Amino acid sequence: MQIVRMPVQAGADLDGFRRAARRLIAHGVPPEAVEWNAGTETSLFGEAIESYAAAPPLSLPRAAGELIELVVCHRDPERFALLYRLIWRLLHGERALLEVRSDPLVHRLEAMRKSVLRDLHKMHAFLRFRETTDPDGGERFVAWFEPEHDILAATADFFVERFRSMRWSILTPAGSLHWDRESLTFGPPAKKSDAPDSDSFEAAWRRYYESTFNPARANPKAMRQHMATKYWRNLPETEAIPEMLRTAPQRAQEMIARGAALPTKRDPALAVAAMANQEPHSLEELNRLIAASEPLTPGADRAVLGEGPIGADIAFVGEQPGDQEDREGRPFIGPAGRLLDRVLSEVGIDRTQVYVTNSVKHFKYEPRGERRLHKKPNPGEVKRYRWWLLKELELVRPHFVVALGGTALLGLTGKPLSVMKKRGPMKFGAFSGYATVHPSYLLRLPDPAAKQQATEAFRHDLERVAAMVADRSARSS
Secondary structure, eight states: OOOEEEEEOSSOOHHHHHHHHHHHHHTTOOGGGEEEEETOSSOTTTTTTTTSOOOOOOOOOHHHHHHHHHHTTSOOTTHHHHHHHHHHHHTTTOTTGGGOTTSHHHHHHHHHHHHHHHHHHHHHHHOOOEEEEOTTSOEEEEEEOOOSSSOHHHHHHHHHHHTTTSOEEEEETTEEEEEOSSOEEEEOOOOGGGSOSOOTHHHHHHHHHHHTOOGGGOOHHHHHHHSOGGGGGGOGGGGGHHHHHHHHHHHHHHHHHTTOOOOSSOOHHHHHHHHHHHOOOSHHHHHHHHHHSOOSSTTOOSOOOOBSOTTOSEEEEESOOOHHHHHHTOSSOSHHHHHHHHHHHHHTOOGGGSEEEESSOSOOEEEETTEEEEOOOOHHHHHHTHHHHHHHHHHHOOSEEEEESHHHHHHHHSSOOOHHHHOEEEEETTEEEEEEOOHHHHHHOOSHHHHHHHHHHHHHHHHHHHHHHHHHHHHHO
């Protein structure tokens, strides 16, 4: 049997692997006849398949395509051989192969997929930007990170969407990313010394981190589970951890001696006081603090920040992120967000020109098997986030604020108000605004006629909002 040798470079090359797999399948080359030579200097698959004609895309299950996109980022030198064996079997009578979790090949690929996903999550959670200056004198934020796998390209969209208004660079030993607010470029590998050691922001962040530490609940094992020690050397707050742990017993005894009740939940007053002392002066500073903070609701993985232009005509405030928003890190992209987009389009409001955010910045849920079911935040949790929300609106400076649902009303006013009673124009502090239902309320209505009627009423509300904003603009011009 003739062996086809495929030279493989160290990094991930999804397009190269796809081209190679298509040609090999088209010419009937079985997995055992392909030798994947990892670590060669030639470009991925290089000239090894030139003798094979180009082939059309393969018809694979969607789950297989998603699995391949992640596993090619894994640094296991056998990844391409394993993936090609999977493709061969899927196309030769085992279409449901991925459902057989006990299959050794599926089991190994699933473990690799989870490893890459964990690496992506850790990069999203533990990467820290530090402020520096470009040669032209402009502001730039630079971060150093050491991923386990070749995930730089896979994570690029996340950081572009999250920090679109900043100029930033992410440096890693395998390559670099650079964003100038308009275009993204990939650069060569870097060294840790290429990134700044600290910036003026870190002292304030460390004070905030220390202020939220509860000595009565110090748990080093849990801390290591949530933030592996290999990431500690690149995180500014971890410099404070040894001293906080060393003094935790003494500080806990002092609390008892003062008669202080040991809290069963994190005290939001400490966090708010620390934040108020810092007074972030830009939305970027505030977002960096929110993204780095621990959730104030149980179960959440990361903060989902607001999105939209500074000085937007309208800011829409919802309840909390949903499952899809939590996974992708963006607000209003799930079913409720798509309904909001549709109605905004129908009434002539451009979604890209409005600001969208939530009263609560983390996804609160109950696990049910592999599903995560939305759980409504309680009033105490909403009030814990209220400082974040009001500071966010102060920095965004919208001309008009729309409260979507009762949780948004509570976050904006600090009072438990009925949406149905308050529905219509109202004031939110210094902001003119409007109260209406949340789009998810419309989705939950079981009766089609009631749902249509409620959706028409919601559309009417947004028409009034558009008219009020247009009238305000006309009067101010």
